[in-house]
Amino acid sequence: MTARIALRGVAKQFGAKQVLRGVDLAVQPGESLVIIGGSGTGKSVTIKCILGLIRPDAGSIKVDGREVTGLKGRALADHQARFGMLFQGGALFDSLPVWRNVSFALSGSVASRRAAAADNLARVGLGSDVLDLRPSSLSGGMQKRVALARAIAARPEILFFDEPTTGLDPIMADVINDLIRTLVTDLKITALTITHDMSSARKIADRVAMLYEGSIIWQGSRDELDASGNPYVDQFVHGRADGPIKMPLRTL
Ligand SMILES: Nc1ncnc2c1ncn2[C@@H]1O[C@H](COP(=O)(O)OP(=O)(O)O)[C@@H](O)[C@H]1O
Numbered sequence: 001m002t003a004r005i006a007l008r009g010v011a012k013q014f015g016a017k018q019v020l021r022g023v024d025l026a027v028q029p030g031e032s033l034v035i036i037g038g039s040g041t042g043k044s045v046t047i048k049c050i051l052g053l054i055r056p057d058a059g060s061i062k063v064d065g066r067e068v069t070g071l072k073g074r075a076l077a078d079h080q081a082r083f084g085m086l087f088q089g090g091a092l093f094d095s096l097p098v099w100r101n102v103s104f105a106l107s108g109s110v111a112s113r114r115a116a117a118a119d120n121l122a123r124v125g126l127g128s129d130v131l132d133l134r135p136s137s138l139s140g141g142m143q144k145r146v147a148l149a150r151a152i153a154a155r156p157e158i159l160f161f162d163e164p165t166t167g168l169d170p171i172m173a174d175v176i177n178d179l180i181r182t183l184v185t186d187l188k189i190t191a192l193t194i195t196h197d198m199s200s201a202r203k204i205a206d207r208v209a210m211l212y213e214g215s216i217i218w219q220g221s222r223d224e225l226d227a228s229g230n231p232y233v234d235q236f237v238h239g240r241a242d243g244p245i246k247m248p249l250r251t252l
């Protein structure tokens with residue numbers, strides 16, 4: 001089976017800082033893969049490379065077997081149109097009402113886009129009473145739901161979630177994790193999530209990969225997380241201060 005997404009030896013340096021040092025990773029069609037790793041380890045850079053927002057210095061990135069590094073213009077836009085994204089912070093347009101945010105990437109009449117917005121909002125547990133509200137008048141959890149509705153509205157083949165629960169309280173985070181899992185399963189979407197939140201990883205993942213010092217140092221099924229036999233994974237999973245993972249002083 002051709003992987004939906006396959007990275008080989010992906011490297012990226014910013015100035016003197018080597019962020020990615022040869023990332024090898026595959027996501028199979030319909031699979032939900034979660035990349036875990038500490039802050040600043042290059043998780044967001046990895047998905048930006050896949051999206052073609054950042055060009056890696058070396059390595060190959062294939063989507064459905066086709067090389068996507070170096071795409072430009074129309075080919076790059078077509079590539080990016082295959083992805084739905086939920087970015088850290090949600091990034092809703094506050095000058096637009098909720099329904100226009102959700103239907104942003106859709107074409108068609110106002111009536112059909114409004115109906116599509118209502119349909120996608122229902123999938124994330126929101127009623128049509130929010131259609132005409134401004135995002136800023138909603139709670140943080142509701143804003144996340146709206147952002148999630150927008151991410152799925154165009155029925156993308158692949159969904160990216162960048163720290164989907166950041167800024168939410170633990171209960172709301174759990175609701176969002178459950179929603180992501182349900183959407184990914186129901187819509188049969190391939191999902192790549194990056195997070196440092198282990199409860200998120202446990203809820204969302206079929207498989208987990210850990211990024212550390214610029215490469216994937218372990219991967220396995222969600223059920224293997226607790227018995228990985230890898231001291232780095234073990235330290236991260238249990239959130240211990242002591243262990244092989246060295247925190248640069250400036251990040252403490
Ligand atoms: N466009 C950029 N220019 C310079 N440095 C960057 C850029 N994007 C990310 N970095 C650096 O790369 C490192 C990894 O960033 P990032 O992928 O955002 O981390 P995280 O794992 O928290 O998502 C950080 O040190 C960050 O400062």
Ligand SMILES: [Mg+2]
Nearest residue numbers: 043044162163
């Ligand atoms: Mg990040």
